[in-house]
Amino acid sequence: MSALADRDIRFGDNTIAMAPNVVRQLGATRVLVVCGKNSFTASGAEAIVPELENVAQVRRWNDFRANTDAADLIVGLRIVEEFQPDAILAVGGGSAMDMAKLLCGYRGVTDKKLLEDAIRAGGTVSRTNTALILAPTTSGSGAEATHFGVVYIGADKYSIGGPTILPDVVLLDPSLTLSGSDYQRATSGVDALAQAIEALWAVDATDESHAFALQALPLLAGSLEAYVKSPSAKAARDMALGSYLAGRAIDIAKTTAAHALSYGITKTYGLSHGHAVAVTLGSFIEQHAEASASRLQDAVDPMAHRQAMDEVLAALGAANAAEAKESWAELLQRIGLDASLTNAGARRTEDRHKLANSVNLDRLGNNPVKFTLDELAELLIDLP
Incomplete structure (x- = not known):
């Protein structure tokens, strides 16, 4: 498994049981466990606590919101x-x-204003003398593979990065991902699939990110429906590995327009992140597949873009742009995700314009096809 060879990734069912030994190997004696309010128990991960307490002093913290907020971070x-x-x-x-x-990344900052100023200023964060171990209980975010984290100050989202906040060890345990609801598996899984697709067409894509995305795409596209509707150990393994590979791809290529729009949809209408990405991605697939060379960003090679879109269409079993959009809509329906912005709450034309105007322009600049804010609004207005 060469994709896992360059980092310390422990992959397989019940890998979470390795956590106490990993802590011992890292020489740690005081461990802060940051966990979900329900998933730590529901996933079975809580079973590690007695042995973990045999090797280190342990404190558990789970009192924070689903979308990481600076108020919780402080x-x-x-x-x-x-x-x-x-x-x-x-x-x-x-x-x-x-x-x-x-x-x-922000260890040592305990003043709220200083923290918010540092977040707004951006820049690369660093850490010292703190080992970091990540064990995902969902297959989707790819956060275990990326060198950045997301944090909100009010309604404003910031992406904070630095190579030093990559984990020292990842415990990639597919069995932890089976306890979530059908909706949780659907929305996290579709986010991973979206990351693999966006990594293929992103302006910042490289040969390396393409390689990771192309490994991720068949695993995710081939297993997502089964993982949501009747999860098996094999589907969980494919999704866990596919999600990690998509994370590696997006860590290099970075996200594009569907993700850029998703944050406003989540903050305004409450759709979970992956669901919010999925609502618009089908239209972007169609427009990207139909785009002429004149609509592409200057840094995008038209031949490379065409090849990337061919790979996306093939993964969706589509012969053309319209079929790809329809295939995406059918996939969302099969995994129980409502693709309607109207049903989400964006019922008026002015609601769609507000969403377009909330877009992250950096991510929009990484989109291979040029869109003005008015063109984004029109795309959103055309959605159900």
Whole structure:
């Protein structure tokens, strides 16, 4: 499994049981466990606690919101200052893993204003003397594979990055991902699939990100429906590995327009992140597949874009752009995701314009096809 060879990835069912030994190997004696409110118990991960307490002093923290917020982050940073962990173990979805990364990156900052100023200023974060272990309980965010974390200040989203907030060890345990609801599996899984697709067409894509995305795409597209409707150990393994590979791809290529729009949809209408990405992605697939060379960003090679779109269409079993959009809509229906922006709450034309105007322009610049804000609004207006 060469894709896992360059990092310390422990992959397989019940890999979470390795956590106490990993802590011992890292020489840690004080461990802060950052976990989901329900998933830590429901997934079975809580079973590691007695053995973990045999090798280290353990404190558990789960009192934070689903979308990582600076108000929660400052609480966590003060806990870190008080407890002084030498390792942070995150067991949960993307929010828990992002929170753990940010606790490492901003360790030592305990003043709310200083923290918010640092987040707004951006720049690369670093950490010292804090081991980071990530164990995802969902297959979708890819946070265990990326060098950045997401944090909100109010309604404003910031992506904070730095190579030093990559985990020291990842415990990639497919069995942890089976306890979530059908909706959780659908929305996280479709996010991973979207990441693999966007990584293929992104302006910043490289040969390396293409390789990761092309490994991820058949695993995710081939297993997502089964993983949602009747999850088996094989489907869970394919989705866990596919999600990690998509994360590796997006870590290099970065996300594009569907993700850029998703944050406004989530914040305004409450759709979970993956669901919000999925609502618009079918239309972007269609428009990208039909785009003439004149609509492409200057840095995009038309031949490379055509090849990327051929790969996306093939993964969806589609012969052309219209079929691909229809195939995407049918997939969402089969896994129980409502693709209607109207049903989500964006009922008026002005609602769609507001969403377009909320877009992250950096991510929009990474989209291979040029869109003005008015063109984005028209795309949104055309959605059901």
